[in-house]
């Protein structure tokens with residue numbers, strides 16, 4: 001049989017701009033240096049200042065004991081930003097890193113205190129396993145400071161290979177993670 005092109009089927013590689021699929025995406029935000037709440041707000045505002053990234057939800061803010069960091073590290077503030085976006089995981093990570101740099105993140109001390117840390121948690125059903133980019137984020141399933149705020153705002157999201165955010169959040173040890181009264185503003 002000859003291969004007759006079907007005019008109703010579009011080759012995904014030819015899609016550009018706003019024809020690319022919108023994917024539900026989550027970023028983990030963390031800060032344990034300086035005005036922590038201001039840095040988290042700056043991350044929300046900067047990441048969503050783009051026609052390709054639409055804010056869906058901003059989680060409550062939690063204060064958390066440092067995990068996998070020197071025992072004298074200051075406490076973190078953590079939150080999760082949920083967006084819909086047409087961007088690839090790599091573009092999202094590049095935006096996360098340029099936002100970290102814009103707000104004074106340095107990498108001189110491994111696991112040292114940081115003004116702003118932004119991780120790409122998940123990008124729809126897409127996965128990446130490159131040396132410098134892994135999606136879903138490889139350590140998210142054991143991080144209460146990620147799962148608890150994420151479950152507040154997108155509990156039904158299914159993380160590829162891991163399952164529902166709500167189920168992971170219910171299973172994680174929440175010791176040392178405390179919800180604050182202070183909150184972040186939804187971006188204008």
Ligand SMILES: Nc1ncnc2c1ncn2[C@@H]1O[C@H](COP(=O)(O)OP(=O)(O)OP(=O)(O)O)[C@@H](O)[C@H]1O
Pocket residue numbers: 093096107111117118119120121131132133134135136137138139
């Ligand atoms: N999903 C991801 N989101 C952000 N960075 C990632 C991701 N996957 C891999 N990386 C890589 O991780 C590297 C280290 O990032 P960073 O210094 O922020 O780590 P960290 O925040 O201290 O630790 P952790 O990755 O455990 O949260 C980055 O340079 C980036 O290339």
Ligand SMILES: Nc1nc2c(c(=O)[nH]1)N=C(CO)CN2
Pocket residue numbers: 029030031064065066067068069076078117145
């Ligand atoms: N509580 C808490 N601990 C951490 C955090 C963080 O955001 N919150 N980030 C880390 C590296 O990304 C390592 N440890």
